[in-house]
Amino acid sequence: MNTIDSKQFxxxxxxxxxxGFGFAVLEGQDTLVNWGVKVVSGKGNKNAKLLPxxxxxxxxxxxxxxxxxxxxxxGSLRRSRIQRLVPQIIKVAxxxxxxxxxxxxxxxxxxxxxxxxxxxxxxxxxxxxxFPEQLGxxxxxxxxxxxxxxxxxxxFDAVGLVMVVRLKQAMLYLPSTxxxxxxxxxx
Amino acid sequence: MSxxxxxxxxxxxxxxxxxxxxxxxFLLGNKGGAKVSRYERFDREPSLETALALEVIFxxxxxxxFSGLYQKVEQEVIERAKTLASRTGQGNPKxxxxxNIANRSLN
Numbered sequence: 001m002n003t004i005d006s007k008q009f010x011x012x013x014x015x016x017x018x019x020g021f022g023f024a025v026l027e028g029q030d031t032l033v034n035w036g037v038k039v040v041s042g043k044g045n046k047n048a049k050l051l052p053x054x055x056x057x058x059x060x061x062x063x064x065x066x067x068x069x070x071x072x073x074x075g076s077l078r079r080s081r082i083q084r085l086v087p088q089i090i091k092v093a094x095x096x097x098x099x100x101x102x103x104x105x106x107x108x109x110x111x112x113x114x115x116x117x118x119x120x121x122x123x124x125x126x127x128x129x130x131f132p133e134q135l136g137x138x139x140x141x142x143x144x145x146x147x148x149x150x151x152x153x154x155x156f157d158a159v160g161l162v163m164v165v166r167l168k169q170a171m172l173y174l175p176s177t178x179x180x181x182x183x184x185x186x187x
Numbered sequence: 188m189s190x191x192x193x194x195x196x197x198x199x200x201x202x203x204x205x206x207x208x209x210x211x212x213f214l215l216g217n218k219g220g221a222k223v224s225r226y227e228r229f230d231r232e233p234s235l236e237t238a239l240a241l242e243v244i245f246x247x248x249x250x251x252x253f254s255g256l257y258q259k260v261e262q263e264v265i266e267r268a269k270t271l272a273s274r275t276g277q278g279n280p281k282x283x284x285x286x287n288i289a290n291r292s293l294n
Binding site: 031 | 203
């Protein structure tokens with residue numbers, strides 16, 4: 001008997017990085033539909049080159065929600081280029097009738113990392129633990145001060161954001177106001 | 188708030204196994220990854236032989252791999268079954284068969 005649901009709640013996360021952006025598409029409770037990094041190269045306006053790639057993803061996946069990090073949140077260390085890019089992406093998403101959710105880095109860490117404190121790598125480890133089959137092999141080694149950030153970290157940032165949306169949704173249906181353990185929500 | 192299923196889920200299955208488009212193309216007996224790319228972008232639908240080969244590669248049934256397409260086809264068949272059921276006389280045993288097909292979406 002066919003048990004395929006006819007409709008699914010779909011979330012697209014965009015996580016801008018230096019060379020482009022990481023993205024992740026989550027469908028339903030735990031189906032990671034696509035994930036990766038889109039990069040741009042060459043001189044010129046990087047944001048202008050990135051926007052068509054975002055548009056392409058939105059058109060292809062028609063997400064119910066587009067989620068990004070709030071680059072203008074207090075304490076955000078995002079560069080001005082990315083701070084300019086976020087509103088441009090919001091405009092594109094709204095034109096496609098997708099709801100937009102922004103979460104500060106602090107909110108993401110609070111919801112996904114025990115004690116709400118940790119490094120980007122700690123978050124990536126948690127994300128890889130939730131999707132070991134898909135992301136386990138992509139987890140970069142912990143970087144030292146002399147190393148550049150691995151460009152694939154954008155994937156983990158993006159998947160972390162979709163996990164936050166799912167967690168927030170799950171919390172709506174829980175009687176407790178305390179955030180539940182991440183693993184229990186996604187199992 | 189929800190969206191219709193995607194036409195196919197080839198990308199997620201390919202990436203789950205960490206395969207490249209070129210590798211999947213080779214397994215399908217194609218020269219390059221262009222066809223696989225078109226399948227993944229929903230620009231092209233594969234032949235039955237290719238769909239079965241994809242089942243072998245990903246260990247997922249075609250109705251799972253192409254769930255959006257499956258739903259579209261299922262809905263069309265249900266509509267036709269309703270038409271045939273309405274055209275078939277009450278005493279005809281085939282009417283029950285058409286009705287069962289038409290009620291399939293309720294199962």
